[in-house]
Amino acid sequence: MLSQQDNEILTRVGPGTPMGEVLRRYWTPALLSSELPGPDCDPVRVRLLGENLVAFRDTNGRIGLIQENCPHRGASLYFGRNEECGLRCPYHGWKFDADGACVDMPSEPPSSSFKDRVRARAYPVHESGGIAWTYMGPAETITPFRDFGTESLPEKNHLATKLQSYCNWIQTMEGNVDTAHISWLHSWDGAADIEDDGSDKPGYPSNKMTWKFWMHDRAPQLEIEETWYGFRYAGLRETPNGHTNVRITEYVFPYSTIIAAVPYNTRHLMVVPIDDNNCWRYNFEATVPSNPQGHGGAPLFSFGPFETPFTRRVGGITPRNYLAEADYNIDREVQRTTTFSGVKDFVSQDLMVTESMGPIYDRSQERLGTIDKAIIRMRNQLIRSAKSLEENSDAPLLALSGPDADFRKIRGADKILEEGEDWRYLGTDDDPAVQEAEEALRASEERSPQPAAGD
Ligand code: FES
Numbered sequence: 001m002l003s004q005q006d007n008e009i010l011t012r013v014g015p016g017t018p019m020g021e022v023l024r025r026y027w028t029p030a031l032l033s034s035e036l037p038g039p040d041c042d043p044v045r046v047r048l049l050g051e052n053l054v055a056f057r058d059t060n061g062r063i064g065l066i067q068e069n070c071p072h073r074g075a076s077l078y079f080g081r082n083e084e085c086g087l088r089c090p091y092h093g094w095k096f097d098a099d100g101a102c103v104d105m106p107s108e109p110p111s112s113s114f115k116d117r118v119r120a121r122a123y124p125v126h127e128s129g130g131i132a133w134t135y136m137g138p139a140e141t142i143t144p145f146r147d148f149g150t151e152s153l154p155e156k157n158h159l160a161t162k163l164q165s166y167c168n169w170i171q172t173m174e175g176n177v178d179t180a181h182i183s184w185l186h187s188w189d190g191a192a193d194i195e196d197d198g199s200d201k202p203g204y205p206s207n208k209m210t211w212k213f214w215m216h217d218r219a220p221q222l223e224i225e226e227t228w229y230g231f232r233y234a235g236l237r238e239t240p241n242g243h244t245n246v247r248i249t250e251y252v253f254p255y256s257t258i259i260a261a262v263p264y265n266t267r268h269l270m271v272v273p274i275d276d277n278n279c280w281r282y283n284f285e286a287t288v289p290s291n292p293q294g295h296g297g298a299p300l301f302s303f304g305p306f307e308t309p310f311t312r313r314v315g316g317i318t319p320r321n322y323l324a325e326a327d328y329n330i331d332r333e334v335q336r337t338t339t340f341s342g343v344k345d346f347v348s349q350d351l352m353v354t355e356s357m358g359p360i361y362d363r364s365q366e367r368l369g370t371i372d373k374a375i376i377r378m379r380n381q382l383i384r385s386a387k388s389l390e391e392n393s394d395a396p397l398l399a400l401s402g403p404d405a406d407f408r409k410i411r412g413a414d415k416i417l418e419e420g421e422d423w424r425y426l427g428t429d430d431d432p433a434v435q436e437a438e439e440a441l442r443a444s445e446e447r448s449p450q451p452a453a454g455d
């Protein structure tokens with residue numbers, strides 16, 4: 001349960017709000033690179049952290065991200081002409097470059113120097129991994145771009161997607177750090193009958209068998225370890241053969257998670273607030289997949305009776321075919337006989353529960369249990385940061401830097417533990433599964449400079 005005051009701090013992201021100021025200290029996905037396919041292509045509206053912006057790719061291929069309303073009298077620059085290294089307002093022809101400078105003001109006398117004093121609010125853009133990222137905080141506190149592994153990712157491995165959700169970003173984040181719900185929301189009756197393929201023993205289970213584990217132990221125990229970037233937590237479940245299956249999820253402050261997968265995973269789910277009531281669910285590969293089972297080949301949830309909407313093999317904006325107005329196409333007969341949710345599409349099962357809370361859930365009404373430990377930790381880190389930054393604009397923030405800060409080394413993991421094995425090294429550089437995969441990747445890179453892994 002949260003006080004209404006803390007709920008406000010946690011959920012509001014507009015300019016000047018405590019959480020909005022925290023989020024503005026991090027480079028944030030603004031749009032997919034593929035939304036601006038080439039120089040001088042059509043501009044795109046971008047709503048981000050409650051601000052209306054317009055993005056355009058100029059003649060040199062550079063992306064500009066500037067205020068949507070023209071600084072003159074407010075016409076939308078979305079309707080502007082993208083030409084000769086700038087976006088020209090359709091109303092009186094004022095033209096702005098990617099830095100927001102007014103480079104032409106043909107409606108004023110040629111002798112006028114007024115244009116030199118007019119600027120559009122503009123945010124810097126950095127393209128990486130098929131995403132155009134931006135920094136919306138104060139220029140004097142600009143933070144380094146966080147390389148989750150996308151900087152060296154070959155273009156053919158840019159598999160970024162995004163999906164819009166019509167609820168506050170925290171509701172989506174809470175679903176991403178809630179390993180317990182997979183045993184319920186995403187379950188289906190047949191999972192209990194999956195035949196033991198011999199991988200229910202210490203080591204790496206098949207993906208198929210992990211479904212069976214989720215159904216077998218539907219009240220996982222949670223253990224949390226705080227880190228320089230946020231925390232990682234383990235969901236521990238007993239398997240049918242009496243072993244312990246661990247799923248390790250990473251929380252990378254403020255809005256990213258890396259979900260568990262066998263043997264480990266670097267695919268990010270990043271939740272980007274559009275405004276207080278809407279968010280984008282970004283999904284992107286952070287490294288070249290080196291293991292076809294865990295994080296490169298088949299989509300994570302390729303087994304079971306569900307459709308997966310991840311279009312990550314091609315990238316782009318995932319369409320919303322399952323909407324609240326149609327009750328997410330819930331099939332009550334299927335719900336009675338086959339699946340727990342009755343919703344066919346895997347991610348839409350999540351959307352159904354998170355969006356049905358309403359745009360911003362009032363957390364003073366909730367009753368939290370032991371399965372909500374990770375959610376509580378995430379909220380605490382967020383609220384604490386928002387309050388301390390409000391008090392002191394130089395307050396240190398999580399997950400920006402640190403003595404061992406290397407964002408490429410943050411990995412989710414999934415394994416059946418040996419007797420007495422501690423889960424904490426899994427997915428780290430000390431994990432032999434990681435070492436082996438990285439070794440294999442290095443070898444394949446040496447064979448061909450553009451690795452073909454992942455196809
Ligand atoms: S409103 Fe844009 S040039 Fe006048």
Ligand SMILES: [Fe+2]
Binds near residue numbers: 182185
């Ligand atoms: Fe889910």
